[in-house]
Amino acid sequence: MQKIIKLNTGKKNGLYDITSLVVGFVKTSGVQTGLASVYARGSTAAIMIQENWDESVQNDVVTLLARLIPAGVWEHDHQDNNGDAHLKAGIVGASETIPVVDGKLGLSTWQNIFFCEFDGPRAGREVVVTVIEDK
Amino acid sequence: MQKIIKLNTGKKNGLYDITSLVVGFVKTSGVQTGLASVYARGSTAAIMIQENWDESVQNDVVTLLARLIPAGVWEHDHQDNNGDAHLKAGIVGASETIPVVDGKLGLSTWQNIFFCEFDGPRAGREVVVTVIEDK
Amino acid sequence: MQKIIKLNTGKKNGLYDITSLVVGFVKTSGVQTGLASVYARGSTAAIMIQENWDESVQNDVVTLLARLIPAGVWEHDHQDNNGDAHLKAGIVGASETIPVVDGKLGLSTWQNIFFCEFDGPRAGREVVVTVIEDK
Numbered sequence: 402m403q404k405i406i407k408l409n410t411g412k413k414n415g416l417y418d419i420t421s422l423v424v425g426f427v428k429t430s431g432v433q434t435g436l437a438s439v440y441a442r443g444s445t446a447a448i449m450i451q452e453n454w455d456e457s458v459q460n461d462v463v464t465l466l467a468r469l470i471p472a473g474v475w476e477h478d479h480q481d482n483n484g485d486a487h488l489k490a491g492i493v494g495a496s497e498t499i500p501v502v503d504g505k506l507g508l509s510t511w512q513n514i515f516f517c518e519f520d521g522p523r524a525g526r527e528v529v530v531t532v533i534e535d536k
Numbered sequence: 537m538q539k540i541i542k543l544n545t546g547k548k549n550g551l552y553d554i555t556s557l558v559v560g561f562v563k564t565s566g567v568q569t570g571l572a573s574v575y576a577r578g579s580t581a582a583i584m585i586q587e588n589w590d591e592s593v594q595n596d597v598v599t600l601l602a603r604l605i606p607a608g609v610w611e612h613d614h615q616d617n618n619g620d621a622h623l624k625a626g627i628v629g630a631s632e633t634i635p636v637v638d639g640k641l642g643l644s645t646w647q648n649i650f651f652c653e654f655d656g657p658r659a660g661r662e663v664v665v666t667v668i669e670d671k
Numbered sequence: 672m673q674k675i676i677k678l679n680t681g682k683k684n685g686l687y688d689i690t691s692l693v694v695g696f697v698k699t700s701g702v703q704t705g706l707a708s709v710y711a712r713g714s715t716a717a718i719m720i721q722e723n724w725d726e727s728v729q730n731d732v733v734t735l736l737a738r739l740i741p742a743g744v745w746e747h748d749h750q751d752n753n754g755d756a757h758l759k760a761g762i763v764g765a766s767e768t769i770p771v772v773d774g775k776l777g778l779s780t781w782q783n784i785f786f787c788e789f790d791g792p793r794a795g796r797e798v799v800v801t802v803i804e805d806k
Contacts, residue, residue: 402805403704403770434538436573436666438706438768442779444722450630451622452579457612458622464611465623469604469739476734477727487721487728488735495720495782496768498573498631500538500664507664509577512630529770529777531706533805535537535668569673571708571801585765586757587714592747593757599746600758604739633708633766635673635799642799644712647765670672670803 402430406528410521414467414489416449416459419528420513423499426530427506435501435534442527445486445520447493453513462517466492486520493517501532537565541663545656549602549624551584551594554663555648558634561665562641570636570669577662580621580655582628588648597652601627621655628652636667672700676798680791684737684759686719686729689798690783693769696800697776705771705804712797715756715790717763723783732787736762756790763787771802 404426406419419439427437441448452458466489475484497514500507508514516528539561541554554574562572576583587593601624610619632649635642643649651663674696676689689709697707711718722728736759745754767784770777778784786798 403772405772434666436571436668436706438770440768440770440777442777442782444720444728444779444781449626450579451626452612454615457610457615458579458619458626461610461612461619461623462626465605465627470735475727475731477722477731480724480727484728484731488731491719491721491728491732492627492735492762494629494764494767497629498575498633498768500573500575500666502538502540502664507575507577509579509662511579512577513579527779529772531704531770531805533668533706533803535666536671536806569801571706571803584761585714586761587747589750592745592750593714593754593761596745596747596754596758597761600740600762627762629764632764633710633768635708635710635801637673637675637799642710642712644714644797646714647712668803670801671806 403531409524410518414463416515430532432534433504437499438531440496440529447490447517448497452511483520489519538666544659545653549598551650565667567669568639572634573666575631575664582625582652583632587646618655624654673801679794680788684733686785700802702804703774707769708801710766710799717760717787718767722781753790759789
């Protein structure tokens, strides 16, 4: 089964928790054992598994990436002025594949699924969730 | 088929080779063509495909991540004092998906599968291996 | 269905666009809904989803990784003198999993699939593409 999650982002750089949407879709699918693939459509966005106790780790992710990949110094900036956003997306990666175990998404207690926006705000960002059953 | 590998880690930061466990499970599954998903449960751990001729590359991974993501300077440190561990896990990523080719895990000669510990030592770390057949 | 793409690389560090090969194979497979796994065989290579309007982002990826992971300062260099290549491959990652939506690869407009070479030139690099149908 497949579902496209749409979301609007309000920040230039920010992490958006989509865990409950993916968990709900896995439940709806009825799959007991298998895989849930989560894919960010957009070359300035990514998917990251991360803690969500509070916003601290999410803020730290944005801070870290800004330090490692500063804005305004890339060849691509002459074109779109968002070279840093593409590089952040490439390093974090567009996809994560999470097991479905006993009918539930196999995240650990502190793992949540985040859509990472690196060139917002954007309306209509898309994440494709695909659940495959192991038959 | 699905299997949960449990392992204990002895270092604060270290890579642990789990290749033989995954290779063995793929063989047991009998799958000829498909995918093997390897997923680290834990938001301070990750999965990396890497060489294992000796320990040099593993040591270099730990050194590199310590340089790029120093400890003790993150907002999350006020909470758990392990902000660097979460960031390392997020950058490396929780999952890798490896093809099963002709009944065998499709690693190249020098590719091994490592569980990356960034906040050890820990007992009972879990890796979920899911093998899906292409029917 | 599974296919092994072979390619030769001409640069020490470079990104090679394999999108059309993967798109074509998904079409050939006839799969309507499912997953396409793209996997780089080789511990000094990786797969990255990235824009391909022109070569600017690809050049920026090479520049960024050279800054973050300089050559010649790693323990592994005493062995093979390619420690940086292994580290780049580990950080970018060997696999990406892309949804198949309505019979087509679910990339967004600006997303392309790149094989990342970090220790070229090499002949006969291999990428395994596996397409799994959601039945």
